[in-house]
Amino acid sequence: xxxxxxxxxxxxxxxxxxxxxxxxxxxxxxxxxxxxxxxxxxxxxxxxxxxxxxxxxxxxxxxxxxxxxxxxxxxxxxxxxxxxxxxxxxxxxxxxxxxxxxxxxxxxxxxxxxxxxxxxxxxxxxxxxxxxxxxxxxxxxxxxxxxxxxxxxxxxxxxxxxxxxxxxxxxxxxxxxxxxxxxxxxxxxxxxxxxxxxxxxxxxxxxxxxxxxxxxxxxxxxxxxxxxxxxxxxxxxxxxxxxxxxxxxxxxxxxxxxxxxxxxxxxxxxxxxxxxxxxxx
Amino acid sequence: xxxxxxxxxxxxxxxxxxxxxxxxxxxxxxxxxxxxxxxxxxxxxxxxxxxxxxxxxxxxxxxxxxxxxxxxxxxxxxxxxxxxxxxxxxxxxxxxxxxxxxxxxxxxxxxxxxxxxxxxxxxxxxxxxxxxxxxxxxxxxxxxxxxxxxxxxxxxxxxxxxxxxxxxxxxxxxxxxxxxxxxxxxxxxxxxxxxxxxxxxxxxxxxxxxxxxxxxxxxxxxxxxxxxxxxxxxxxxxxxxxxxxxxxxxxxxxxxxxxxxxxxxxxxxxxxxxxxxxxxxxxxxxxxxxxxxxxxxxxxxxxxxxxxxxxxxxxxxxxxxxx
Numbered sequence: 001x002x003x004x005x006x007x008x009x010x011x012x013x014x015x016x017x018x019x020x021x022x023x024x025x026x027x028x029x030x031x032x033x034x035x036x037x038x039x040x041x042x043x044x045x046x047x048x049x050x051x052x053x054x055x056x057x058x059x060x061x062x063x064x065x066x067x068x069x070x071x072x073x074x075x076x077x078x079x080x081x082x083x084x085x086x087x088x089x090x091x092x093x094x095x096x097x098x099x100x101x102x103x104x105x106x107x108x109x110x111x112x113x114x115x116x117x118x119x120x121x122x123x124x125x126x127x128x129x130x131x132x133x134x135x136x137x138x139x140x141x142x143x144x145x146x147x148x149x150x151x152x153x154x155x156x157x158x159x160x161x162x163x164x165x166x167x168x169x170x171x172x173x174x175x176x177x178x179x180x181x182x183x184x185x186x187x188x189x190x191x192x193x194x195x196x197x198x199x200x201x202x203x204x205x206x207x208x209x210x211x212x213x214x215x216x217x218x219x220x221x222x223x224x225x226x227x228x229x230x231x232x233x234x235x236x237x238x239x240x241x242x243x244x245x246x247x248x249x250x251x252x253x254x255x256x257x258x259x260x261x262x263x264x265x266x267x268x269x270x271x272x273x274x275x276x277x278x279x280x281x
Numbered sequence: 282x283x284x285x286x287x288x289x290x291x292x293x294x295x296x297x298x299x300x301x302x303x304x305x306x307x308x309x310x311x312x313x314x315x316x317x318x319x320x321x322x323x324x325x326x327x328x329x330x331x332x333x334x335x336x337x338x339x340x341x342x343x344x345x346x347x348x349x350x351x352x353x354x355x356x357x358x359x360x361x362x363x364x365x366x367x368x369x370x371x372x373x374x375x376x377x378x379x380x381x382x383x384x385x386x387x388x389x390x391x392x393x394x395x396x397x398x399x400x401x402x403x404x405x406x407x408x409x410x411x412x413x414x415x416x417x418x419x420x421x422x423x424x425x426x427x428x429x430x431x432x433x434x435x436x437x438x439x440x441x442x443x444x445x446x447x448x449x450x451x452x453x454x455x456x457x458x459x460x461x462x463x464x465x466x467x468x469x470x471x472x473x474x475x476x477x478x479x480x481x482x483x484x485x486x487x488x489x490x491x492x493x494x495x496x497x498x499x500x501x502x503x504x505x506x507x508x509x510x511x512x513x514x515x516x517x518x519x520x521x522x523x524x525x526x527x528x529x530x531x532x533x534x535x536x537x538x539x540x541x542x543x544x545x546x547x548x549x550x551x552x553x554x555x556x557x558x559x560x561x562x563x564x565x566x567x568x569x570x571x572x573x574x575x576x577x578x579x580x581x582x583x584x585x586x587x588x589x590x591x592x593x594x595x596x597x598x599x600x601x602x603x604x
Contacts, residue, residue, distance in 0.1 A: 027405070030403045031494070035401050035402075035403060038400040038518075039397045042386075042393050043388065043389065083354065116384070116386055116387060117382065117384040120380065120384050121384035121385075121386075122401060123350055123450070124348060124350060124380065124384070125373055125374070125398070125401035125402055125403065126371070126373050126374040126402065126403075127370070127401055231425060281311070281351060
C-alpha cells in the first residue's frame, strides 16, 4: 500500500455521515480536558523514572538531614507536638506540594506557549483554551497526588505518621499545590520569557518554604510578619497537613481548606483570562 | 478501502454544491492595525485554493481565522457551513492544520506525536495506530517512527506535521507555507503527496511564497496585498489578465536601458527597468527582439520566456520589500 485512505480506516472516520462501526459511535466521548491530559502523560513516559526517584529521594534527604540531624539538637517537645521530626515532616509534605505545583506551572507553561507550542497544537483541534488550561492543571494535580503519596510513604517509614487521617494529607497536598499552580500558570501565560520565574522562586517560593510554619511555628516570627505568613496559602497547607498527620484536627481545618480552595479557584479564573489573551489572537 | 475513500470524497463533492469555506467582508484587526481588510471568497469542495502575497499581506491571519483559531473582527465567515464563533470546536474537529511554524513535540517520538494528536480528536488508540502507520508510510517517515522528532531534518518535520494534520481524516486541509525552507527533493515529495490528497477529495487551502508551487498545487488563487485581494482566479486566468504571453529579458553592457525604452513606444505592452536587466512584456518575444535588432540595439543577452505567476505577483504587489 502506498497511499493511505485519508478518510481513514472503516471505524472512526469522523466525517462519514453514517458511522460505519457502531462500537465507535457508541463510545462515550472523552471529556476535552482529559484529552489534553493524555499529552502530559505521553510526555511523562520519558521522564517518569527520574521523577519517581526524585520523589523518594527528596523526603529521605530532608527528613534525615533536618528532621533527624537538626532535630537531634532540639530537646523537649516542639510546639506541643513532640519530636522535631514529627513537627517537620507534615510541613515538608505541604512545602513540596507547593514547589511541585509552582514549578510545573512555570517552565512547562512557557514551553507549551513558546518553546514547543504545545498549546497551539491543541488549539488547532477540538480543544478550547479552557480545556487546555484545565487539562494542564489536572495533570499537575495527578503529579501532586503521586509526589504527595510517595512523601507520605517515606514519612511512614520514618515513623512520623500518627493517625489514619494522614491519608487525607495527600488530597490536601494536591490542593496546596494547585493553590500555587493556578495563579502561577496565570502569571506564566503573561510572560514573554522565563526570567520572571526566578523572581517567583526568589521572592515567593523560597521565602514561603522557609517562613510558613514548616521549620518553626509561625508565632515565632516578628509580630508584623505573622499576618503576612497567615495570608500565604502555604501556611494553611502546612497547618492542615500537620493536623491530619498528627491526628489533631480542629474546626480551623475548614477555614484552611476554604482558603486554599479560594486561592486555587481564583487562580483558575485569572488564568482563564491570561491564557485567552495569550493564546487567542 | 482506498477506493472507497477516494470515491467517498468525490461523492461528497458531487453531493454538495455549497462552498466549504465562504467569507464576505472578512476582516481582522489587531488594535489599530488592519491585517485583513474586508475580503470575499468562496472555496468549493475538492478545490485547492491558494493565498499568495508578500510577508504581512494578511495570509496567515486569514488562515488562522479559517482554521477557527483566531476570532474574526468583522464580516462573515462560514467554514463547513458553520459559524466559527459558535461551532469552533466542531469545525476544528473536521479540519487539519499545518501551521506556519511546526508545533511538534520535539521530545516525543514521531509515532507518539501522532498518537497524542489523535487523542485530541478522541480517536481510539487502535484507530490512531493504524492511521499513523499509513500516514507515516505515505510521508516516507515510517522507518523513523520510533525516533525522537528533535534530530529530524526540516523536511521530515514538515512531512510529520502534514501526517499529523491528516490523523483526524479532515475534510479541509489548511497549509500555511508547507514547504518554506525545504530542499527541492522534499518540496517535490510534498507536492506529490498533496496532489494525491486532492485526488482523494480533500479540499486544500494553501499559502506559499513559491509561485511554481502555487501553479502546481492550486486550482484557483488569490493574490493578497495589504490585507486585500489584489486579484483572484486560476493561474492561467491571472497570467492572461495581468501579464503578456511572453517576456523578453535583455541585458545591456552600457546601461542604456532608458534609450531602448524610449524607442519602444507602442511596440510592447509593458516595460520594466531593473538595475541589471530590462523586461519587455509582449505576446511575441522573438518578434520584438528582431525589431530591436533592426533598430540597431545589440543586447549582451536576450532571453524569451513564457510569463509566469511570478510576473503577475510582482506586477500586483510590487518589487519593493514588504518588511
